[in-house]
Amino acid sequence: QVQLVESGGGLVQPGGSLRLSCAASGRARSNYDMGWFRQGPGKEREFVAAVTWSGDMTSYAASVRGRFTISRTHSKNTVYLQMNSLKPEDTAVYYCAADSVAAIDLIVPMSWRSWGQGTQVTVSS
Secondary structure, three states, X not given: OOEEEEEOOEEEOOOOOEEEEEEEEOOXXXXXXXXXXXXXOOOOOEEEEEEOOOOOOEEEOOXXXXXXXXXXXXXXXXXXEEEOOOOHXXXXXXXXXXXXXXXXXXXXXXXXXXXXXXXXXXXXX
């Protein structure tokens, strides 16, 4: 199991930007994929973005592609989500996830075994 701690959430106006961070610990090797999911009020948890353990492949939900960017540090134990051009519909609790996941299963929350506690992102004027 990997322990994950998110930070960087907050209140931002539409069109603004935020950067979320997720620090991972608890495993000697960082050979696991990392991803971001979100859960809005009254909604199910949905996939946002993921990056492979090597950092050379990324995947995005259609709703955020072109606005959000996921990246990992060289040491591989921190993942970031740069969110630009934020919209009110991006309002949600954002969760970091980690595991070794087949590409076809990246968007499925149940494919990921390690989760952070979540950080609130609110986009409102």
